Amino acid sequence: MNKDNFEEYEDPSLYDHENDSFMDDIDFLKKWATKQSGTIIDIACGTGRATIKLARDGFSLIGVDVHGKMLEAARKKSLEQNLDIDWVQQDCTDFHLDKKSQLIYSVGNSFQHFLTNEDQDGLLASVNRHLEMGRVFIFGTRFPSTEELLQPSTEEYWRSYVDPNTEEKVDVFTISTYDSLEQIQHYVTIRKFLDHNGNILEEKRTNIRLRYVFPKEMERLLEAHGFEILHLYKDWNETPISADSYQMIVVCRKDR
Incomplete structure (x- = not known):
């Protein structure tokens, strides 16, 4: 692992x-x-x-x-x-x-x-x-699937949710690159934590690799x-x- x-x-x-x-x-x-x-x-x-x-x-x-x-x-x-x-x-x-x-x-x-x-x-x-x-x-x-593997390598909107602790909105974006030799998708997940006016308070980025x-x-x-x-x-x-x-x-x- x-x-x-x-x-x-x-x-x-x-x-x-x-x-x-x-x-x-x-x-x-x-x-x-x-x-x-x-x-x-x-x-x-x-x-x-x-x-x-x-x-x-x-x-x-x-x-x-x-x-x-x-x-x-x-x-x-x-x-x-x-x-x-x-x-x-x-x-x-x-x-x-x-x-x-x-x-x-x-x-x-x-x-x-x-x-x-x-x-x-x-x-x-x-x-x-x-x-x-x-x-x-x-x-x-x-x-x-082709749609899953061949995602744009640019920052793409994924989803939004409300943080239950702060009751403020979180917008989530991803950047994806597929390595066809290793069959591994490289993901960057970007979480933008917003205040009640829509201003970005904090941005967190995480990386993950997933095998298909x-x-x-x-x-x-x-x-x-x-x-x-x-x-x-x-x-x-x-x-x-x-x-x-x-x-x-x-x-x-x-x-x-």
């Missing part, structure tokens, strides 16, 4: 402000969780957005992440809600737990943080090692690590994947 790729996660509270309301994957995960028993493992769990929501519904969870600040935020939130979640700080390319699971998942497009072939191999080998035979690994990643995997490549990669793809969707509503997809939701089963 490339630990120099963590700028986006140095402020867990900002991360939560921007991501904690995302719910699209939760019902999907619950559907599969009800088919399993025992402890569920959340890989690259971050501040526990999905982990905590599943634990609230009575499922037993372990959250694994390499980033100490994100895990500390997750631990604090679970304690405040009196949830018994085991938070483990380990590199997801080579994690070692004392149990196996019938369901392992990774959401938030975390699969894209495994930038090299070696990182991907390590992740999938670790997942396979901790997954019971015939059981399921679920994850999502952005779909490498094409569907046939994913099929070969998972097969090589002992997984069979059961379902391939374009969203968490189980819509079949198509050329205009923005995401690739993978449900695969350990078959060896």
Whole structure:
């Protein structure tokens, strides 16, 4: 895991402000969780957005992440809600737990943080090692469409939101450059914090690199690590994947 790729996660509270309301994957995960028993493992769990929501519904969870600040935020939130979640700080390319699971998942497009072939191999080998035979690994990643990869390399408006602490507007912009040899998108995220008159009070820039995997490549990669793809969707509503997809939701089963 490339630990120099963590700028986006140095402020867990900002991360939560921007991501904690995302719910699209939760019902999907619950559907599969009800088919399993025992402890569920959340890989690259971050501040526990999905982990905590599943634990609230009575499922037993372990959250694994390499980033100490994100895990500390997750631990604090679970304690405040009196949830018994085991938070483990380990590199997801080579994690070692004392149990196996019938369901392992990774959401938030975390699969894209495994930038090299070696990182991907390590992740999938670790997942396979901790997954019971015939059981399921679920994850999502952005779909490498032409629109996604060939974004303008100029500063482009992305979204706006209101900072819940200051109640002031934040405009978010991105600059994107795709390296087709490495299959890595280099993103600069620019957050402009505005006062009530629209004047810029502060501007923050963070960098992140994300790996893209094409569907046939994913099929070969998972097969090589002992997984069979059961379902391939374009969203968490189980819509079949198509050329205009923005995401690739993978449900695969350990078959060896």
